Amino acid sequence: MNQPTHAVPVMEPPSPLRNTRLMSGIDQALSIKHNNLVYDLRAAGRDVVTLSLGEAFFDLPLPNFDELITTGLHHYSHSRGLPELRRSLAKYYDAQFGVPVDADHELLVTAGSKAAIYMVLLAILEADDEVILLEPFWLSYPEQVRLCGGTPVMVPHDVSVSDLAGYVTPRTRAIVINNPNNPTGHVYTAAELRDLHDLADRHGLLLISDEAYNEFIPPDQEFLAIGALDPEKRHTVTVNSMSKNYGVSGWRIGYLIAHRTLVDQVLKINQHLVTCAPTILSAYLAENFDRVLDITRPQIQRTVRMRQEVEGWLTERGIRTLPGTATFYLFASLGGSSLSSTEFAARLLEESDVSVVAGIAYGASCDRHIRISVGTESPDRVARGVAAIDDLIRATTPGAMALNSGDRPVPCSTQRE
Ligand code: PLP
Numbered sequence: 001m002n003q004p005t006h007a008v009p010v011m012e013p014p015s016p017l018r019n020t021r022l023m024s025g026i027d028q029a030l031s032i033k034h035n036n037l038v039y040d041l042r043a044a045g046r047d048v049v050t051l052s053l054g055e056a057f058f059d060l061p062l063p064n065f066d067e068l069i070t071t072g073l074h075h076y077s078h079s080r081g082l083p084e085l086r087r088s089l090a091k092y093y094d095a096q097f098g099v100p101v102d103a104d105h106e107l108l109v110t111a112g113s114k115a116a117i118y119m120v121l122l123a124i125l126e127a128d129d130e131v132i133l134l135e136p137f138w139l140s141y142p143e144q145v146r147l148c149g150g151t152p153v154m155v156p157h158d159v160s161v162s163d164l165a166g167y168v169t170p171r172t173r174a175i176v177i178n179n180p181n182n183p184t185g186h187v188y189t190a191a192e193l194r195d196l197h198d199l200a201d202r203h204g205l206l207l208i209s210d211e212a213y214n215e216f217i218p219p220d221q222e223f224l225a226i227g228a229l230d231p232e233k234r235h236t237v238t239v240n241s242m243s244k245n246y247g248v249s250g251w252r253i254g255y256l257i258a259h260r261t262l263v264d265q266v267l268k269i270n271q272h273l274v275t276c277a278p279t280i281l282s283a284y285l286a287e288n289f290d291r292v293l294d295i296t297r298p299q300i301q302r303t304v305r306m307r308q309e310v311e312g313w314l315t316e317r318g319i320r321t322l323p324g325t326a327t328f329y330l331f332a333s334l335g336g337s338s339l340s341s342t343e344f345a346a347r348l349l350e351e352s353d354v355s356v357v358a359g360i361a362y363g364a365s366c367d368r369h370i371r372i373s374v375g376t377e378s379p380d381r382v383a384r385g386v387a388a389i390d391d392l393i394r395a396t397t398p399g400a401m402a403l404n405s406g407d408r409p410v411p412c413s414t415q416r417e
Contacts, residue, residue, distance in 0.1 A: 056375030081109025099227030113241035113254030135363030156365035185324025328375035
């Protein structure tokens with residue numbers, strides 16, 4: 001008697017290209033994705049007013065590597081960073097901000113501060129540990145926390161730093177701040193930093209301060225480096241970069257300052273992922289540390305003044321920004337526009353050839369804002385961009401005057417938030 005045959009289902013082998021659960025939850029960096037689109041449009045001949053780039057362009061002399069006295073420049077270097085560069089950076093933090101740094105044990109140079117932040121998070125987070133992020137946060141923080149298996153805990157932008165205790169749970173491991181802030185330009189006050197520091201101290205948290213824009217501060221404003229509150233580095237980490245202050249974002253050189261026990265952990269990750277920062281570029285920066293800063297500083301101040309001026313233009317048009325004075329970013333309100341920040345940025349690019357970054361990239365509480373960067377365009381072109389932003393806000397605000405910005409009286413009377 002024939003037994004009924006049970007068809008054995010043929011299992012498709014899993015695709016080696018399948019997405020992991022982790023990567024399914026990771027987004028592209030929205031600003032970079034948007035700027036890739038801008039690069040493509042420009043390559044196709046579109047004249048895009050680019051107010052979306054995360055850097056300022058400076059006139060810098062072309063590097064002359066022939067003058068470098070160091071040998072072995074085409075090779076790997078010390079995985080903590082070239083000793084000469086570490087010493088220059090340690091001296092800089094000590095002289096500028098009164099933060100004592102042992103260049104041999106408390107500082108690590110790597111391929112960009114982005115990598116430095118990620119490696120710190122990887123070194124400290126267990127699965128499902130929480131990291132508090134203050135909106136608007138720099139958009140890579142939450143994805144980096146997720147990449148490390150942690151959970152980002154977002155704090156809406158209208159919550160004061162003194163009210164963060166309610167966000168701390170038994171799983172909280174760290175708080176990340178960006179001082180001065182991308183995208184608002186906010187410089188943390190001494191009182192705010194003390195509050196954050198005390199909170200970290202009370203709950204045994206690590207306070208990570210990303211100070212990548214520390215030179216972009218108006219001359220009359222004080223900048224307090226987090227390390228000044230914690231010279232022993234018991235619960236603070238400083239992250240910084242050559243990208244913005246030196247105008248060499250493509251060179252990929254950033255660094256962190258932390259307690260030597262943490263630096264030793266990060267060093268292992270650095271050795272397995274990166275080995276070392278680019279040697280020849282590190283050598284150039286070590287040798288020309290003060291000279292390049294002497295060249296960029298006046299240009300940085302010009303950029304900060306430009307930011308102030310653009311803030312004035314926005315205010316005249318009735319467009320508000322979240323409070324801030326530093327960097328080259330403005331975080332502008334969409335007022336009564338019926339568009340989400342993503343729709344707004346897409347339409348602005350499509351209809352006016354002006355690129356900005358949608359506020360939603362910086363946290364859920366920021367969808368009524370866009371980030372405007374004034375670091376890479378001439379004042380005339382920034383003005384063109386601001387006019388287009390104003391026009392689109394008006395065109396999409398129910399009941400607003402549909403005047404073209406050229407015809408419109410200034411300041412405008414449209415009600416904005
Ligand atoms: N931190 C902040 C706040 C930034 O805005 C950026 C870049 O835009 C970075 C870090 C990354 O800098 P780096 O070029 O050193 O990786």
